Amino acid sequence: MRHKDDSKNEAIFQATMELINEVGLSDISMSKIAKRANLSSATIYVYFANKEDMLVKLYINVKEKMSRQMIHELDDSLSTQELCERFMRNSMKFILDNKDYFMFLEQFSTSPLMDKLCLEDTATMFIPLHEFIEKGKQKGDLKPLDTVFLLTYCYFPVTQLAKAHFKGRFEANEDRLQQIIRMSWDAIRL
Amino acid sequence: MRHKDDSKNEAIFQATMELINEVGLSDISMSKIAKRANLSSATIYVYFANKEDMLVKLYINVKEKMSRQMIHELDDSLSTQELCERFMRNSMKFILDNKDYFMFLEQFSTSPLMDKLCLEDTATMFIPLHEFIEKGKQKGDLKPLDTVFLLTYCYFPVTQLAKAHFKGRFEANEDRLQQIIRMSWDAIRL
Amino acid sequence: MRHKDDSKNEAIFQATMELINEVGLSDISMSKIAKRANLSSATIYVYFANKEDMLVKLYINVKEKMSRQMIHELDDSLSTQELCERFMRNSMKFILDNKDYFMFLEQFSTSPLMDKLCLEDTATMFIPLHEFIEKGKQKGDLKPLDTVFLLTYCYFPVTQLAKAHFKGRFEANEDRLQQIIRMSWDAIRL
C-alpha cells in the first residue's frame, strides 16, 4: 500500500515517543497517540497493522538512528583506544541530543515485548562496531574476551551518566565523560 | 473480625511479578493479578490503596530483599578488591536465584512511575556499600571518582551477563564471572 | 434486638444527611457513611437491615421531627389566619435551623424510592394541621377547596424562600417572610 504522506508516519512515531516518556509504555493508547499527532486513531491503522506492529517499527527505526550515530566516523585510521573513546562520545551525544529516543529504548528493551517479538535481529546494525572490537583483540589491544562484554563496558557507563544527568543528579560534563572513558578503557584494554 | 492474612500480601506480590515477567508491566491488570493469586480483585484493595500503591510497595519490598543479599557478608575484614568481588558474586547469585525479582526491577526502574513516585529513597539501602567504596578510595585502592560510578562498573556487567544467560545467549558460568570481575576491578582500581 | 448504643443510630443518620447534602443521594455509599460516622460499615448492618431500610427510617425520623416543629404551638385559641401564619413561621424556622434535614427531604421526596416504599403514611403526622384547615373552612375563613392545596400555598413559598436564602440569592429576612405570609393568606382566604 502506498502512503501519500510520509510525514504522518513520523508524526505517529514522534507522538508515541513523547507520550511514552511522559506517561510510560504502560499508559499510552492509540487514541492518545492519535490525538497528540493530530490524527484520527483510524489513520494509524492505515500506516500500521496494529499497535504492536507500530511499536516494533518504531523500535527498529529508533535503534537504526542510534546505531548510525554511534558508529559515526569510526574508521580504521583510528587506534583501538581512539575508537572506543569515539564510540562512547558518539553514544553520549546521541543520548543527550535525543532524550526521547533513548528513554523509549530503555523502556521498550526491558519489556517482554522484546523477546516476544524476536527483536534481536537489530544486532546486525552494530556489526561494524563488533568488527572493530575483534580487530582490537587481534592487535592485542583488548582483552581476549566476548566482544559483547567489551562493548558493555563502553556503553553502560555512558547510559548511567546520561540518566543521572537527566534526573538532575549530576551534570554530564566533559570531566565526567573523560573519567568514564578512562575507566572503561582500563576495563577492556589488555 | 477476620485477621489480615500475611500470606495474601505475598500472594499478590508473587502473582504480580510472575505476570510482569510473562506479559510485561504494560499489560498486567488488577484482575489478572487477582486471578493468578486466587483472589477477588476487590480483595487486593483491602491490602493496597490502588494499583500504583501496590506496585510501589512491591518495588520497595523487592529492592530491600535484593540489597540485603547484595551486601551479604561484606565486612571490614575484606580487602577492597575482595569486597568488590563479593559484591559482584552476591549480585549475580541474587539475580540468578530470583529471576522474577530482577526482571520486575528492570522493567519498573525504567518506567516513568519511578520518577513520578520519587522512589530514589531506596538509595539508603545501599549505604553500607557506599561506605565500603568510600573507604576504598581513602585507602588509595580505588580511583578517586564518584562512588556511584565505581559501583556502576561493578553492577552493570553482572546484569548484562545474567540477561544474556536468561536469553540463552551464553551461560553465566564461573569463567565468565571471573572475567567480568577482573574487568570491573581494572576499571575502578587506582 | 437491643442496641447498646443509641448514639450510634444517630451518628449514622447524621453522617448520611451530611453526605447527601455534600455529594447527593446518588453518591453516598455505606462505606462513606461508615467512615463519616467513625464506624465500620458492618456496624451499620447491626442497626439496619440494609441501605434502603436505613434511608427509610431516616426519612421517617426526619419527617417526624419536621412535622412536630411545624405544628408547634398551634391550638384552637388562634384565629385561622394566625394559625396559617404560625405554621409558615414554624416551617421557615425549622428549615433554616435544619438545612441538612430539609435538603435531605428535598432530594429523597422527589426520588422514586418514595413511591416504591409507600412512604405516604407520613401523612398521618400532619393530621392536626389538616384539622385546623378543615375548621377554618367550616368557619368560612378559608376557600372551600381541597385541604392539601390550601396547605400547599402555605408551605411551598416558604421552601422557595429558604432555598433562595441557602443559595445566597436573597436573604430570608422578616420583611420577605411577611410578604409571603400575606400572599399565601390572600390565596387561601375566602
Add this chain to the structure above:
Amino acid sequence: MRHKDDSKNEAIFQATMELINEVGLSDISMSKIAKRANLSSATIYVYFANKEDMLVKLYINVKEKMSRQMIHELDDSLSTQELCERFMRNSMKFILDNKDYFMFLEQFSTSPLMDKLCLEDTATMFIPLHEFIEKGKQKGDLKPLDTVFLLTYCYFPVTQLAKAHFKGRFEANEDRLQQIIRMSWDAIRL
C-alpha cells in the same frame, strides 16, 4: 466516515429519562442507559464526555423545551391576569404531556449536581416571563414584590396538582385547575 446520528443523541436522552423515572437518579447507570437505548455503553461516550456532561446536556435540553412551551402564546395583547392564567395552563399541559421530562427535572433540580454545575444560567430562558410580570407590577395589577415569588405562586401549585394527579390521589381536571388559577391570582394581584 459515518455520520453522527442525531437520533442516537435523542435515544440516549429518552432512555435516561425513562430510567430516572423508573429507578431514580441515584440508580441509573451508563450501562443501564445503553441497554435501554440499544447501544453499547462506549457509544454514549462518542456523544458525551462523561455521565455528568450527559446529564447536564439533558437537563438543559429539557429545560429549554419546557420553558418554550410555558411561554407559548404569551403576548402583550393579554391582560396580566390572562397572562398568568395562560402560563399556568401552559405549565400544566406541559407537565401532563411530558411526565418523564417533568419527573426528571424534579429529581435533578433537587440534587447537588445542580449547584455543583452552576446551572442557574437556565434562568435566561424565562426572561420573557419575568418581563411580563414586571409590566404587570408597573401597571399596578400585581403586588410590588420580587418577581421570582410572584412566579413561584403561579408555578408550584401546578406542579403539586400534577404530582397528585400522577400519584392517583386526585385528577388534574379543569375544575381543580380553575381553583388553583384563582388562588394564585388572589395571591399575587394587588
Add this chain to the structure above:
DNA sequence: AATGAATGAGGATTCATTCAT
C-alpha cells in the same frame, strides 16, 4: 488515503453485603 462513528472487551475501582471473630 483519511476519518469520525461504533463497539465488545476489558481497565481500575467501589459497591452493598456477609463472614468470622
Add this chain to the structure above:
DNA sequence: TATGAATGAATCCTCATTCAT
C-alpha cells in the same frame, strides 16, 4: 455488640480495532 476481611457484582470509562463513507 462491633468490626476488619472478603467478595461478586456493578460502577464509570477507555481500549484496540473495525466500519462506512
